[in-house]
Amino acid sequence: MPVLETPPLVHETVVSDRREPFSDIVIIGLYAPKIAREARPGQFVMAVTPSGERVATALGIYEAAGDRISLMLVVVGPRTRELALLERGDRLVLAGPLGNGFQLQALGKNVALIAGGVGLASLLLPAQRLLADGARVHLYYGARTAGALVDAELFEAAGAGVSLATDDGSRGHHGYVTELLAREGRTHETIAACGPSPMLRAVGTLARTLGVRAQVSLEETFACGVGACWGCVVPLERSSAQAPAFPPVAPGETRDYVHARICKEGPVFWSDELRW
Amino acid sequence: MVTKAAEPDISARLGGLRLSVPTLMGSGCYGSGEEYASLVDLAQLGGVVLKSVTRLPRLGNDAPRLVPVASGLLNAIGLQNPGIESYLASDVAKFADRPCAVVGSVAGFSVDDYAFVTERLAARDEIDAIELNISCPNVGAEGETFACDPDLAERATRAARAATAKPLIVKLSPNVTDIAAIARVVEAAGADALAVINTVRGMAIDVDRVKPKLANVSGGLSGAAIRPIAVLAVWEVARAVRIPIVGQGGIETARDALEFVLAGATAVSIGTGNFTDPRVPLAVASGIRTYLAERGIATLAEIVGSANPGFRGAR
Ligand SMILES: Cc1cc2nc3c(=O)[nH]c(=O)nc-3n(C[C@H](O)[C@H](O)[C@H](O)COP(=O)(O)OP(=O)(O)OC[C@H]3O[C@@H](n4cnc5c(N)ncnc54)[C@H](O)[C@@H]3O)c2cc1C
Ligand SMILES: Cc1cc2nc3c(=O)[nH]c(=O)nc-3n(C[C@H](O)[C@H](O)[C@H](O)COP(=O)(O)O)c2cc1C
Ligand code: FES
Numbered sequence: 001m002p003v004l005e006t007p008p009l010v011h012e013t014v015v016s017d018r019r020e021p022f023s024d025i026v027i028i029g030l031y032a033p034k035i036a037r038e039a040r041p042g043q044f045v046m047a048v049t050p051s052g053e054r055v056a057t058a059l060g061i062y063e064a065a066g067d068r069i070s071l072m073l074v075v076v077g078p079r080t081r082e083l084a085l086l087e088r089g090d091r092l093v094l095a096g097p098l099g100n101g102f103q104l105q106a107l108g109k110n111v112a113l114i115a116g117g118v119g120l121a122s123l124l125l126p127a128q129r130l131l132a133d134g135a136r137v138h139l140y141y142g143a144r145t146a147g148a149l150v151d152a153e154l155f156e157a158a159g160a161g162v163s164l165a166t167d168d169g170s171r172g173h174h175g176y177v178t179e180l181l182a183r184e185g186r187t188h189e190t191i192a193a194c195g196p197s198p199m200l201r202a203v204g205t206l207a208r209t210l211g212v213r214a215q216v217s218l219e220e221t222f223a224c225g226v227g228a229c230w231g232c233v234v235p236l237e238r239s240s241a242q243a244p245a246f247p248p249v250a251p252g253e254t255r256d257y258v259h260a261r262i263c264k265e266g267p268v269f270w271s272d273e274l275r276w
Numbered sequence: 277m278v279t280k281a282a283e284p285d286i287s288a289r290l291g292g293l294r295l296s297v298p299t300l301m302g303s304g305c306y307g308s309g310e311e312y313a314s315l316v317d318l319a320q321l322g323g324v325v326l327k328s329v330t331r332l333p334r335l336g337n338d339a340p341r342l343v344p345v346a347s348g349l350l351n352a353i354g355l356q357n358p359g360i361e362s363y364l365a366s367d368v369a370k371f372a373d374r375p376c377a378v379v380g381s382v383a384g385f386s387v388d389d390y391a392f393v394t395e396r397l398a399a400r401d402e403i404d405a406i407e408l409n410i411s412c413p414n415v416g417a418e419g420e421t422f423a424c425d426p427d428l429a430e431r432a433t434r435a436a437r438a439a440t441a442k443p444l445i446v447k448l449s450p451n452v453t454d455i456a457a458i459a460r461v462v463e464a465a466g467a468d469a470l471a472v473i474n475t476v477r478g479m480a481i482d483v484d485r486v487k488p489k490l491a492n493v494s495g496g497l498s499g500a501a502i503r504p505i506a507v508l509a510v511w512e513v514a515r516a517v518r519i520p521i522v523g524q525g526g527i528e529t530a531r532d533a534l535e536f537v538l539a540g541a542t543a544v545s546i547g548t549g550n551f552t553d554p555r556v557p558l559a560v561a562s563g564i565r566t567y568l569a570e571r572g573i574a575t576l577a578e579i580v581g582s583a584n585p586g587f588r589g590a591r
Contacts, residue, residue: 007314007315007316007317008314009314009315010315010316010554010555048552048553049552052528052552052553053346053347053500053552054344054346054347054552055344055349055499055548055551055552056551056552056553078346079344093553093555095315095554220339220340221340221342221343221344222342223342223344223349223351223548223551224305224307224311224312224550224551225551226307226311226312226314226315227307227311228305228306228307228311228312228550229304229305229307229342229351229353229551230304230327230336230341230353230356231341231342231351231353232339232341232342233336233339233341233356234339235338235339245358245366246333246335246358247333247358247359247361247362248333249332249333249334249335250332250333250334250359253335255335258335259335259336259339259356264311
């Protein structure tokens with residue numbers, strides 16, 4: 001195929017390093033200077049599947065420093081399986097950075113980060129930035145089993161406190177990470193969370209109980225990743241600052257919210273503005 | 277000095293609509309173009325078919341609306357759109373600066389809807405042509421009825437034809453027994469071109485949760501999985517009508533696009549391919565140029581339908 005000119009946000013990156021801290025969890029480092037420079041905490045990329053046989057995959061930007069970024073892959077299906085096979089020297093086409101990240105200013109100076117599984121990938125850059133800006137940060141990190149709790153030490157190295165939970169009790173609290181936060185009784189000004197939807201709903205409920213606000217980064221299925229297809233929507237309060245403009249709907253419509261695109265208006269939303 | 281052979285001419289004509297490059301971006305897949313502007317130089321596209329708009333605002337289907345499947349995608353967006361009045365007031369003016377053709381897409385639930393929305397939208401200078409989406413599979417029974425019933429397809433087309441003199445493309449559904457028969461009545465009703473095909477109905481079930489994966493239960497299948505279905509549909513329609521065809525369904529490479537052209541499509545449309553890799557439209561255009569140049573063919577138009585002995589269209 002001829003060499004194609006690529007506009008600003010499409011990048012041909014090269015795998016610079018790869019590690020597999022646990023079975024089916026792979027972290028690939030990439031030479032991607034532009035993304036490394038421009039990524040804001042909580043943004044994502046769309047990774048073109050090397051075989052070209054499926055739509056691109058949304059992945060959080062895990063690390064970004066110098067000319068290098070990294071992506072954390074948890075193998076759950078065909079695309080993550082294929083991406084996890086990439087080796088040093090392989091090429092990977094990425095579109096990004098995309099989406100609105102966390103609103104760090106609004107998180108304040110004492111922040112609880114809550115990560116479920118691969119949700120950790122979208123929280124390292126926010127943690128580093130918050131700490132650099134003088135905030136106190138504590139990570140509550142849950143996974144199915146001890147081995148799957150990878151890289152907590154990167155957060156500790158950055159200066160965050162860390163508490164762990166596992167579904168099978170093999171390390172840390174036996175149970176949900178949201179229970180852990182409730183149980184440890186540390187107080188925080190705000191919460192920032194990323195993980196599977198059921199966990200994020202629980203975070204929303206917990207935040208309400210604790211009387212603090214939470215920013216949650218959603219992980220639903222994307223197609224375009226740039227707001228073009230309206231495939232990735234979540235119900236959002238009309239009054240939200242992130243709500244896309246939408247006229248009052250037709251008579252007979254009972255839903256009083258709007259649909260926001262997770263890839264475009266999000267992926268981070270205030271949990272108390274979601275209607276899910 | 278060797279003079280370089282002239283670049284092959286890959287422009288395409290759909291009635292009065294001239295595309296410098298034979299690639300349209302499929303309705304509902306490319307927003308208004310602006311969404312992709314940071315990933316793709318829009319000047320290298322033939323045009324963008326806008327997201328379908330209806331008479332009244334529609335919130336669309338509940339989530340989840342997408343399921344990636346082998347070689348494709350199931351979607352059930354449900355025609356989310358702000359409705360024609362708000363669209364005209366707030367959105368259409370922004371399309372003026374697109375460096376490629378802008379085709380408005382009209383969906384409806386009655387013949388009158390099609391006439392009304394077509395007239396309102398086509399009246400705007402920013403809109404170069406109208407595509408009539410009579411084939412949306414994701415809005416309950418009503419949406420697709422128009423593409424599946426020759427009488428309704430004819431009436432919707434006739435109504436839209438009467439509402440505008442701009443080029444009118446009518447988009448057909450593959451979910452019919454005889455697509456050529458529908459194509460014939462739509463041609464007779466005044467369409468300038470046909471878009472072939474919209475998505476194929478399908479569904480997927482989550483076996484762990486024991487329920488359909490899409491909130492809407494069923495959806496439209498797109499992507500490489502439907503390409504052979506789409507190529508055959510173009511082949512059959514090209515033997516039935518003389519008006520140009522915009523071939524679509526799973527185009528990801530120039531060779532995919534050429535299958536449609538050789539079957540009888542004058543231009544192609546790319547939807548899901550953009551989700552696989554946003555550079556697909558650029559690769560398709562450059563690959564078509566290379567194919568023609570390698571064979572010493574001067575224009576794309578010359579090879580339209582050339583694999584199809586029954587091709588009736590004008591080249
Ligand atoms: C903003 C964002 C950031 C992300 N960051 C990362 C990341 O850093 N690392 C990472 O590994 N993944 C990340 N993901 C998730 C990743 O994009 C998806 O898991 C993707 O679907 C994987 O593709 P796959 O082909 O491997 O699996 P798929 O076949 O797509 O799905 C695998 C499994 O997940 C289930 N599933 C998929 N989508 C849904 C859904 N909507 N509802 C219920 N079940 C579903 C499927 O049923 C299946 O069991 C992110 C997603 C988003 C939106
Ligand atoms: C997410 C999505 C949304 C779509 N929305 C519309 C739409 O609003 N109107 C329409 O006429 N077609 C719509 N389509 C159909 C596409 O325009 C195209 O005809 C079809 O997907 C087949 O082409 P493809 O395989 O290249 O995507 C949609 C397709 C997808 C995948
Ligand atoms: S994935 Fe297309 S709008 Fe979000």
